[in-house]
Amino acid sequence: MDNNNKLKKIIGPVILVLILAFMISLPLFAQNYTIILLRTILMYVALTLSWVLFSGFTGYTSLATAVFYGTGLYTAGVLNGVLPLPLLMLCSGLISAVLALIIGTITLRLRGIYFAIFTLSSVELIKHVLNWYEINVLGVRGHYVTRVDYGTVYYILLAIVVLILITTYLIKRSRYGLALSGIKSCEEAAVHTGVNATALKVLLFALSAFFIGMTGTVMATGMLYVDSIIAFNLNYSFFPTLMAIFGGMSSMFGPIIGATVFAYLQEYLITRSPDAYMFIFGLVMIITILYLPDGLVGLYVRIRELLLQKAIPQIRRKISGGKHANTAS
Amino acid sequence: MVLLINIILNGLLLGGIYAVTAVGLSLQYGVARILNIAHGEYIMVGAFLTWLVHTKFGVNPLLCLAVAGPAMFILGYLVQTFLFRKLKEKTPTPAEFEGSSMLMAFGILFVIQSIAIFLWGTNIEGYSYLAYSIYLGDIRLSVNRLVILIAALAICLLFYLLLTRTRTGKAIRAASQDPDAAALMGININRMLALCFALGAMMAGFAGMLISLVYQLQTNMGMQYTIIAIIVVVLGGLGSIPGSLIGGFLLGILGAIVNSIEPGLHMAAYYLLFMILLLVKPSGIFGR
Amino acid sequence: MQILQVEGLSKNFGGLAAVSGVDLQVESGEILGLIGPNGAGKTTLFNLISGTIAPNSGKVIFNNEVISGLKPHAICKKGLVRTFQSCKTFPGMSVYQNVLLGALFGSPGKISREQADVETREILEFTELAELSDVPAESLTLEKQKKVEVARALATKPKLLMLDEMMAGLNPTEVAESMELVRKIRDKGITVIMIEHVMKAIMNICERIIVLDHGKKIAEGTPEEISKNKTVIEIYLGE
Ligand SMILES: Nc1ncnc2c1ncn2[C@@H]1O[C@H](COP(=O)(O)OP(=O)(O)OP(=O)(O)O)[C@@H](O)[C@H]1O
Ligand SMILES: [Mg+2]
Numbered sequence: 001m002d003n004n005n006k007l008k009k010i011i012g013p014v015i016l017v018l019i020l021a022f023m024i025s026l027p028l029f030a031q032n033y034t035i036i037l038l039r040t041i042l043m044y045v046a047l048t049l050s051w052v053l054f055s056g057f058t059g060y061t062s063l064a065t066a067v068f069y070g071t072g073l074y075t076a077g078v079l080n081g082v083l084p085l086p087l088l089m090l091c092s093g094l095i096s097a098v099l100a101l102i103i104g105t106i107t108l109r110l111r112g113i114y115f116a117i118f119t120l121s122s123v124e125l126i127k128h129v130l131n132w133y134e135i136n137v138l139g140v141r142g143h144y145v146t147r148v149d150y151g152t153v154y155y156i157l158l159a160i161v162v163l164i165l166i167t168t169y170l171i172k173r174s175r176y177g178l179a180l181s182g183i184k185s186c187e188e189a190a191v192h193t194g195v196n197a198t199a200l201k202v203l204l205f206a207l208s209a210f211f212i213g214m215t216g217t218v219m220a221t222g223m224l225y226v227d228s229i230i231a232f233n234l235n236y237s238f239f240p241t242l243m244a245i246f247g248g249m250s251s252m253f254g255p256i257i258g259a260t261v262f263a264y265l266q267e268y269l270i271t272r273s274p275d276a277y278m279f280i281f282g283l284v285m286i287i288t289i290l291y292l293p294d295g296l297v298g299l300y301v302r303i304r305e306l307l308l309q310k311a312i313p314q315i316r317r318k319i320s321g322g323k324h325a326n327t328a329s
Numbered sequence: 330m331v332l333l334i335n336i337i338l339n340g341l342l343l344g345g346i347y348a349v350t351a352v353g354l355s356l357q358y359g360v361a362r363i364l365n366i367a368h369g370e371y372i373m374v375g376a377f378l379t380w381l382v383h384t385k386f387g388v389n390p391l392l393c394l395a396v397a398g399p400a401m402f403i404l405g406y407l408v409q410t411f412l413f414r415k416l417k418e419k420t421p422t423p424a425e426f427e428g429s430s431m432l433m434a435f436g437i438l439f440v441i442q443s444i445a446i447f448l449w450g451t452n453i454e455g456y457s458y459l460a461y462s463i464y465l466g467d468i469r470l471s472v473n474r475l476v477i478l479i480a481a482l483a484i485c486l487l488f489y490l491l492l493t494r495t496r497t498g499k500a501i502r503a504a505s506q507d508p509d510a511a512a513l514m515g516i517n518i519n520r521m522l523a524l525c526f527a528l529g530a531m532m533a534g535f536a537g538m539l540i541s542l543v544y545q546l547q548t549n550m551g552m553q554y555t556i557i558a559i560i561v562v563v564l565g566g567l568g569s570i571p572g573s574l575i576g577g578f579l580l581g582i583l584g585a586i587v588n589s590i591e592p593g594l595h596m597a598a599y600y601l602l603f604m605i606l607l608l609v610k611p612s613g614i615f616g617r
Numbered sequence: 618m619q620i621l622q623v624e625g626l627s628k629n630f631g632g633l634a635a636v637s638g639v640d641l642q643v644e645s646g647e648i649l650g651l652i653g654p655n656g657a658g659k660t661t662l663f664n665l666i667s668g669t670i671a672p673n674s675g676k677v678i679f680n681n682e683v684i685s686g687l688k689p690h691a692i693c694k695k696g697l698v699r700t701f702q703s704c705k706t707f708p709g710m711s712v713y714q715n716v717l718l719g720a721l722f723g724s725p726g727k728i729s730r731e732q733a734d735v736e737t738r739e740i741l742e743f744t745e746l747a748e749l750s751d752v753p754a755e756s757l758t759l760e761k762q763k764k765v766e767v768a769r770a771l772a773t774k775p776k777l778l779m780l781d782e783m784m785a786g787l788n789p790t791e792v793a794e795s796m797e798l799v800r801k802i803r804d805k806g807i808t809v810i811m812i813e814h815v816m817k818a819i820m821n822i823c824e825r826i827i828v829l830d831h832g833k834k835i836a837e838g839t840p841e842e843i844s845k846n847k848t849v850i851e852i853y854l855g856e
Contacts, residue, residue, distance in 0.1 A: 061428065106608060112428050113364055118607050121556065121600045128597035136593060175721045175730065182707050182718050189705040189766075192667060194693040194723030194773055234552070238435060245432070275446040282439025289433045290415055 042157035044263040047240040054208035056249040059184040063237040064119035068096040068209040070232035072216015077143030077226040096213025097206040104202035130228035142227030248295025342474040344581025345481030351561035353532030360505035367438040369551030375537020397534035405530025455545040620645040626675035635661040650823035658832040696776035708755035723773025744768040780811040
């Protein structure tokens with residue numbers, strides 16, 4: 001039994017390290033197309049993990065992902081050529097984080113669905129104002145972004161994903177992880193037990209925004225051109241949310257798998273039939289919410305339990321010749 | 330002076346549409362506690378159905394009510410019965426239901442919108458109906474907007490009578506005020522919820538018809554009307570039809586003012602107003 | 618020495634004066650009972666003192682320091698902690714984690730993880746919850762959940778503990794156990810204010826009782842005095 005537990009603890013990290021080693025070596029032998037596909041997948045994995053970092057921990061559904069991702073894209077356009085890429089990423093990460101601090105400070109006292117629709121509206125507000133500003137004040141729409149080769153972008157995204165995973169892991173293990181589960185399960189009690197819930201939530205929101213903003217800037221280098229409408233697209237808020245819900249949030253694998261499946265589906269379908277993608281997307285969302293309370297992870301756990309329940313008594317019966325079959329719990 | 334009168338008139342004309350847009354959402358949230366983010370999609374479908382029937386068969390768009398309304402009624406009924414009701418049975422607490430039903434509404438939004446794109450594409454569509462103006466002195470009135478205002482008022486009045494004067498309406502209101510007591514009195518709550526959701530969707534269909542009379546249509550236009558509907562409900566109070574009318578007119582006048590100053594910013598102004606409203610009433614924007 | 622002073626505290630909900638002009642003093646080391654009919658404003662008074670809601674007027678002085686206006690987490694860190702009438706443990710977390718959270722975040726000043734673990738175990742022993750350490754809080758009986766809440770509060774090392782109907786819904790044996798626990802807590806030097814409808818418990822363990830009705834303090838005194846007070850008897854016997 002003890003051995004079994006140890007194995008379980010090791011197996012997750014081992015799988016992650018193997019996947020990571022594989023991913024690092026991939027550009028050496030993979031085709032260009034694969035790298036481009038993986039770039040999209042990594043981008044969604046980064047967004048989804050960042051979303052889970054805040055919303056999964058606190059239980060507040062944020063639809064502000066597009067604000068921070070858009071900020072990343074847009075900053076890359078505005079500051080194109082001014083700063084080298086690493087500094088640019090840092091810069092847009094920080095701008096996104098500051099935006100998150102502002103949005104978080106004024107809204108995190110709102111109840112769940114109000115927080116969700118507030119963040120949703122903030123995407124649209126920024127989009128409309130920027131769009132108006134571009135047309136009426138600047139007189140030009142959009143900005144150009146210098147291209148960076150796919151391989152580099154791929155490695156940067158991979159690094160961001162690893163960074164988010166490590167951050168999540170460290171927070172989960174720390175005392176703040178405990179405080180966050182307290183906030184999620186009963187915020188009022190947490191607050192009366194000495195947890196500064198507001199500060200914690202706002203900081204986590206900013207941290208998550210930081211990663212999202214950086215991801216946006218990296219991705220901008222592959223788009224060549226950004227304007228307000230392209231950058232602040234609500235889908236960037238919806239997609240990570242669904243990917244996380246679909247994958248399940250009780251394990252870090254959930255969001256990764258959810259994002260991978262849908263990013264792949266999107267790459268495959270978006271050129272062929274974008275409405276089919278949206279349709280599947282919506283349908284899966286409905287089905288997941290109705291029938292898969294903890295997404296794919298929950299499904300996996302349930303299936304495993306079912307198998308164990310069936311398998312263990314059978315094995316015991318074999319061992320003990322059926323005598324103690326009814327003692328299996 | 331003329332400018333002011335024009336603004337107010339335009340605001341009132343716009344407000345009529347906004348009121349009809351909001352009434353359905355108000356009913357759905359008031360009774361079923363579902364923040365139906367997909368509300369605008371029903372409006373969009375209502376608008377496209379009107380456009381379709383009008384341009385294909387030459388039917389007077391106002392009469393397309395008879396198509397858009399019932400179609401949305403059925404859709405709403407099915408959605409409540411097969412999706413939200415199931416979800417409610419599985420969700421332990423009302424607060425959780427509020428959250429997950431909103432997410433599910435997002436899913437429904439995507440499904441409806443993708444089917445609409447499949448059927449009607451992503452181009453801007455539209456037709457013109459009574460597109461001319463009459464003048465009262467210096468004041469310009471566009472005829473189709475006037476028609477819309479009258480139609481909107483009539484729709485709201487009929488809906489009001491339906492809810493206050495008929496037995497079904499009274500049952501719905503009883504169910505919304507005290508579900509347990511209503512159930513004890515022999516009211517079938519599930520049927521009432523489905524009915525009220527369906528009626529809300531039907532009102533969205535009507536709103537779509539009205540919108541198609543003056544505005545261009547696009548399959549992605551739903552979200553903006555959802556937001557407008559939510560703002561109007563916040564302004565006018567939840568579950569009150571006269572309140573929706575007042576809220577609609579207030580927002581319409583605000584829209585007309587912004588439009589006269591800086592046309593490109595009127596949606597931004599709506600969003601800003603919405604966010605401010607959320608912040609000043611954090612205890613719950615839908616407080617009764 | 619007085620550990621808590623409340624001066625002219627008032628709170629209105631719309632037209633309703635839930636708490637109006639309440640003054641009270643709490644002596645360090647005593648067990649103070651707070652009673653009153655349903656809706657008298659007892660829980661609201663707790664909410665005001667612990668920072669859950671802000672008062673319309675009046676102030677709260679704890680340990681010679683004005684605490685009204687502070688956030689609940691800050692008040693908790695100063696050593697004033699409360700439990701909830703509708704029991705609020707952390708579902709989805711084990712009993713141990715529930716209490717550990719209190720030790721880690723509620724204690725004044727910083728505390729190391731090891732120290733917090735030690736204290737958590739001590740308190741689980743003290744409240745006789747040690748065997749239930751790994752059980753998820755939500756799967757416990759009401760009585761045990763209430764105990765977990767008390768344990769969590771104790772883990773924050775309070776000077777003043779406010780218990781909101783800790784004994785409601787418990788059977789006589791459990792009530793007796795709870796009374797014993799409250800005494801033990803006081804013997805550790807922690808001042809206790811308890812809201813209770815279970816008269817036997819209140820009369821037995823409180824040194825002093827305060828009676829609220831319609832948001833106002835209407836009587837104050839020893840259990841004997843209160844049980845003989847005419848206004849109190851009238852309220853409890855109904856006119
Ligand atoms: N957040 C609130 N909003 C509006 N009214 C409230 C709120 N909290 C309490 N009240 C009202 O204030 C009054 C006092 O309530 P409170 O909960 O303090 O009573 P109580 O003495 O604790 O009663 P009980 O013995 O039933 O717990 C009640 O009439 C209650 O309805
Ligand atoms: Mg109470």
